Amino acid sequence: MLELIDVKKTFNAGTINEKKALNGVSIKLDEGDFVTIIGGNGAGKSTTLNAVAGVWPIDSGAIIINGKNVAGLPEHKRAAFIGRVFQDPMTGTAATMEIQENLALAKRRGNPRGLSWGIKRAEREEYHELLKMLDLGLEDRMTSKVGLLSGGQRQALTLLMATLKKPDILLLDEHTAALDPKTAAKVLELSDKIIEENHLTAMMVTHNMSAAIKHGNRLIMMNGGHIIYDVKGEEKKNLTVDMLLEKFEEASGMALSNDRMLLSKHNDM
Amino acid sequence: MNLLAILQSELTQFGNALPGVISQGLIWGIMAIGVYITYKILDFPDLTVDGSIGTGGAVALMLILNGVPVWIALIAAFAAGCLAGLVTGLLNTLLGIPGILAGILTQIALYSVNLAILGSANKSISVDKFPLLLSSRRVAVSGGFAVFGWEVGKCVLIVAVLTAVLYWFFGTEYGFTIRATGCNSNMARAQGINTKKSTVIALVLSNGLVGLSGGLLAQYQGFADVNMGRGAIVIGLAAVIIGEVLGSAIMGKRFNFVARLAFTATGGIIYYLVLQIVMQIGLDSTYNKLFSAIVVVIFLAVPYIRNAAKTSYGRAAKNAASRAIGKGDSEDA
Ligand SMILES: Nc1ncnc2c1ncn2[C@@H]1O[C@H](COP(=O)(O)OP(=O)(O)OP(=O)(O)O)[C@@H](O)[C@H]1O
Ligand SMILES: [Mg+2]
Numbered sequence: 001m002l003e004l005i006d007v008k009k010t011f012n013a014g015t016i017n018e019k020k021a022l023n024g025v026s027i028k029l030d031e032g033d034f035v036t037i038i039g040g041n042g043a044g045k046s047t048t049l050n051a052v053a054g055v056w057p058i059d060s061g062a063i064i065i066n067g068k069n070v071a072g073l074p075e076h077k078r079a080a081f082i083g084r085v086f087q088d089p090m091t092g093t094a095a096t097m098e099i100q101e102n103l104a105l106a107k108r109r110g111n112p113r114g115l116s117w118g119i120k121r122a123e124r125e126e127y128h129e130l131l132k133m134l135d136l137g138l139e140d141r142m143t144s145k146v147g148l149l150s151g152g153q154r155q156a157l158t159l160l161m162a163t164l165k166k167p168d169i170l171l172l173d174e175h176t177a178a179l180d181p182k183t184a185a186k187v188l189e190l191s192d193k194i195i196e197e198n199h200l201t202a203m204m205v206t207h208n209m210s211a212a213i214k215h216g217n218r219l220i221m222m223n224g225g226h227i228i229y230d231v232k233g234e235e236k237k238n239l240t241v242d243m244l245l246e247k248f249e250e251a252s253g254m255a256l257s258n259d260r261m262l263l264s265k266h267n268d269m
Numbered sequence: 270m271n272l273l274a275i276l277q278s279e280l281t282q283f284g285n286a287l288p289g290v291i292s293q294g295l296i297w298g299i300m301a302i303g304v305y306i307t308y309k310i311l312d313f314p315d316l317t318v319d320g321s322i323g324t325g326g327a328v329a330l331m332l333i334l335n336g337v338p339v340w341i342a343l344i345a346a347f348a349a350g351c352l353a354g355l356v357t358g359l360l361n362t363l364l365g366i367p368g369i370l371a372g373i374l375t376q377i378a379l380y381s382v383n384l385a386i387l388g389s390a391n392k393s394i395s396v397d398k399f400p401l402l403l404s405s406r407r408v409a410v411s412g413g414f415a416v417f418g419w420e421v422g423k424c425v426l427i428v429a430v431l432t433a434v435l436y437w438f439f440g441t442e443y444g445f446t447i448r449a450t451g452c453n454s455n456m457a458r459a460q461g462i463n464t465k466k467s468t469v470i471a472l473v474l475s476n477g478l479v480g481l482s483g484g485l486l487a488q489y490q491g492f493a494d495v496n497m498g499r500g501a502i503v504i505g506l507a508a509v510i511i512g513e514v515l516g517s518a519i520m521g522k523r524f525n526f527v528a529r530l531a532f533t534a535t536g537g538i539i540y541y542l543v544l545q546i547v548m549q550i551g552l553d554s555t556y557n558k559l560f561s562a563i564v565v566v567i568f569l570a571v572p573y574i575r576n577a578a579k580t581s582y583g584r585a586a587k588n589a590a591s592r593a594i595g596k597g598d599s600e601d602a
Pocket of ligand 2: 045046047
């Protein structure tokens with residue numbers, strides 16, 4: 001499904017701001033894998049997802065989606081295979097466009113766009129049904145501008161948009177981090193449901209260790225631009241937050257002094 | 270002379286000027302619709318228009334002078350404007366030159382281009398010798414309603430057709446990509462939209478309309494000159510902003526896309542209306558550009574200041590001070 005082979009990326013190479021963000025990341029996801037990604041600030045989690053999405057070209061290595069090396073494709077072309085939800089609820093939607101127009105844009109991800117109507121009548125009914133599933137009352141506000149929605153509503157909508165046309169890979173980068181705990185739990189639950197129902201292959205970055213353990217069938221930990229730990233199946237299910245913290249110290253040789261991660265240790269989700 | 274007589278003669282003068290004001294306002298309104306596409310939809314401050322309006326005017330005028338049918342000359346003016354927009358778009362997306370600068374560079378380059386097209390700093394064309402689509406000479410009230418009414422009617426018709434076409438275009442899949450690019454380019458790319466391409470297309474379309482309006486303007490005023498576009502962007506912005514303020518006041522929640530385009534064109538009329546009034550009051554035409562700059566400043570500043578008046582640091586400080594009276598000293602001690 002998705003395979004990264006020795007992916008490297010250095011930002012601002014040759015300047016005093018040089019930053020080796022990815023130091024040879026390799027991972028192979030099987031179809032239907034739901035991988036949670038944890039690691040300290042600056043570990044390279046977002047950079048890994050951005051590399052897959054093609055936000056910028058990688059320096060070396062290969063990114064293979066469905067057997068095709070996509071490292072040479074620009075972001076908008078790679079979008080044909082990828083659905084994304086971002087940390088900032090503002091990033092994933094067009095605020096000045098209607099809810100149904102946003103969905104119509106997402107529906108055409110990866111298709112050539114021409115001079116036929118941007119949204120057709122039949123689509124409206126389809127979107128109405130899908131929005132109902134979110135249980136947020138959005139189905140009655142389809143012609144409202146997305147800018148009027150709350151952060152949680154926007155994230156739920158973005159999630160729907162990312163999966164409206166089934167993506168080969170779904171990338172979730174701390175997509176609940178900007179939400180209040182209750183809304184975050186709801187969006188997370190929705191993510192689970194959508195991923196399961198559509199048998200999606202997904203990567204989810206989170207700072208919440210218990211969420212990382214609870215969700216998905218595989219967990220990877222990153223540090224310093226490397227994957228330092230990779231578990232799946234039974235072994236993952238039996239993980240505890242304390243075991244993860246231990247693993248981190250063991251693998252990185254330092255304590256995980258990351259406020260957000262330590263905080264979330266006590267935060268069951 | 271008594272006051273009534275003065276008022277009457279002023280009103281007559283104003284009435285006589287009205288058809289001209291409306292025609293000219295609508296022609297600039299077309300340019301303003303072009304500005305609306307870049308400034309409002311694409312969120313790109315495009316300064317190319319000061320040059321591309323002149324290019325449209327020069328191309329149309331020279332073609333008509335050489336016996337080319339007017340409608341072909343207007344298509345050519347549109348195409349010339351498109352080309353100007355293309356240059357700005359490529360400077361921005363291909364060469365990474367910031368939007369404002371890209372527009373300024375094209376605009377400056379076009380000054381030479383326009384001069385070359387015209388062959389001299391200005392050229393005139395007579396409505397008596399050529400079958401011009403529009404002419405200010407025909408909008409005189411003395412010519413009778415049938416004549417000036419039709420002249421104004423043609424302007425209204427052109428604006429109506431353009432509004433309809435743009436309404437259709439921005440409702441298509443392609444139009445959606447431009448709107449999404451202007452609103453949130455990250456989201457647009459994540460949805461598979463080539464944002465560079467849609468940026469270029471929007472600039473091409475916008476400047477095409479500006480070129481077309483230049484072609485109409487040259488016919489209307491009976492000449493084209495290299496300076497005809499100087500400050501055009503400011504008039505365009507004035508029309509866009511006046512139209513927006515007026516439209517949202519009148520239409521409220523029903524201020525949809527068609528209304529926005531129509532009100533932008535209306536903004537052009539209102540701009541010329543106000544200009545006519547202040548000139549009749551005695552403003553020297555020397556100060557036209559100063560006037561247009563001031564209009565834009567006022568219309569941009571009023572909403573900002575009104576908003577700021579509701580929530581300002583000054584007010585917050587005052588409120589805080591009144592709450593803190595008699596408290597501060599004792600607590601500090
Ligand atoms: N576009 C960029 N330009 C320059 N440096 C960048 C860029 N993106 C990421 N970096 C740097 O790369 C490193 C890895 O960043 P990344 O965003 O992947 O971390 P992360 O694991 O997502 O951390 P966080 O938990 O804080 O989100 C950081 O040092 C960051 O400053
Ligand atoms: Mg991150």
